[in-house]
Amino acid sequence: MTTPLELVRKKRTEAVGRIVSKGYLASARVYVGMATCEIAAGSKDVMAVFQKAMDEGLANVYLSQKGCAGRCNLEPTVEVIMTGKNPVKYGKVTPRRAEAIIERHIKNGQVIDEWVID
């Protein structure tokens, strides 16, 4: 008989499979902070920019929301994780900055240092 622990581990493997099948291994993963505080700071508009870009054909990107990591004064935050590169976390991201992040960072691999939280 399957024990509860084995069952949970099986579910974990399935969950990882589902995440992977949704494109987790894309060359860029983008996380947009979407807690109440981040949304109040404007992250819904930022998310919309990324979503629109993907709808319009931006490929090989895994887009996800995340909760608040605690960086209140720098919200909205966006994390970009590119294969083989150091992950980058941007602060105070506006829709215009989001567009620039797509064009310069995601498409051309150029980190926009001045907006990076370090």
Place this chain on the structure above:
Amino acid sequence: MAAKYVITLCDGTKCINNGAHRVRAALDEQLRAHGLTDQVRINLSGCLGMCEKGPIMVVNPGYVIYGGLDESDVERIVTEHLVGGKLIGDLEVEQDHLYNRFYRIFGDVGFFGKQMRIALRNCGIINPENIDDYLSLRGYEALGKALTEMSPADIVAEVQRSGLRGRGGAGFPTGLKWKLTAAEKATPKYVICNADEGDPGAFMDRSAIEGDPHTVVEGMALGAYAVGAERGVVYIRAEYPLAIKRITKAIEDARAHGFLGERILGSDFNFDIEIRLGAGAFVCGEETALIHSIEGARGMPRPRPPYPSVQGLFGKPTLINNVETWANIPVIIMDGATWFSTVGTETSKGTKVFALAGKVVNTGLVEVPMGTTLREIIYDIGGGLPGGRKFKAVQTGGPSGGCLPERCLDTPIDYESLAKAGSIMGSGGMIVIDEDSCMVDIARFFLEFTQNESCGKCTPCREGTKRMLEILTRITEGKGRAGDIEKLQRLGETIKKASLCGLGQSAPNPVLSTIENFREEYEEHIEQGKCRAGACKALIRFEILQMCKGCGVCRKVCPVGAITGQAKHLHVIDQDKCVRCGLCFEKCKFDAIVKV
């Protein structure tokens, strides 16, 4: 399809010095040799904080951490782990702990470097609305482990051994509470999650639920299993709509996966959770008032004992814990009490979440091991005060806490040391105060809050806070009298002793602690009618100096038309009309307006 992996290599200086780049090259080569390049994704991370064991490699899924690597180890990792699916025990550097100190919150080391995230381990990392994200990080594994290997008594013993104490503020030993509830014979029993966060400026519980709702669900299920309850309630403020949405979805998803409901994971354990919304009364954070509110009665406390562990919801044994307390439980079950109790101080184990706010560069949510000093939180994590302002005090514990002066900055944070210094841990509000704030005014602000929120049931709290507020208000208006300080102290001590619940028992703390630590400010207000911070409006005046150029900016910004004067001539402020908003003072380009 072959298994797919994400490998994170530490790219910190020390790992590089120890050969991280050679490991990277070997890994690339091995992946190519095995034709795995497309199936393994490589990330680099900033320092993972395990320098002494570098070079470090983290293999996901699974959070397997390998360390002390050289090129020859890489081949084993690729053939045995990536291809063969077997972990390589002798290369693993650490147990696969649930907590993550840096994991995936890469970079931003200044802010996260001194933090240790247990309760918030997944916040800002996973998608809180996707149960798969939680599952992929070993979510619900603690529940599976408990139902497979542990008896309810084992769980209680484990929580007791961990030394975890209630994170809602009072710090009651969690394990003891569980033991008392488990020992009760009456049924049915209940578990409750207290998410009625009410301190002004505090948002720990909201962020925890919004960032990782499943950990609360899992913690509650473990608690229910331990004490023998089949029903749980999350009591959450109606003013947290996103948190409500996410915890509701989490409960539904958990039910769909068989983590809640009947015969959980094929065991004999049944448990389900419902949500009750609070209308936002501060007193409903007090456990007996909260229980009354769930029952549909007016949210008022009652004398204890009997404690909720004996007579709680609907008169039945009830286990009630705060959000942050619940969020710690899965970690304790997964990683063990022995490990958990290595974190923290002698009397306070684990970590504490704080909402850092006020005059500090990095405002935000921080989680630090107990024993971290206030100075480390404010200066190392918080980045100090902006613009080189001078530190005056730090307020901890919200309206139930106190203000600590500079000499207390090196206090290591735990329940006892904060109490000894004259404040409390509280639920985790932490407000940094600079020289521009008046301590009397701050005490008045907090007392006004508790006075408003007093439920009115007991006289000391209802009448006492009202009288204290009257005295404080008159002091800030420059009408203080000799003996007021002593009167405040006497009233405060009485209210603390005689009030029915925690609200009244702690309400005088902001006043008493500011009198203790900043008595001279009270004396100046009363004796000289002076507010050194210039914050008490009745005690300040704005005046325009002779050097006024007559530019007219002040006249234009004044919202009440109190400033008159012709262009290029000296302007004057009509003190009777002036509301002391300070706009003219801020806008004057010539520093010709002074605050006296």
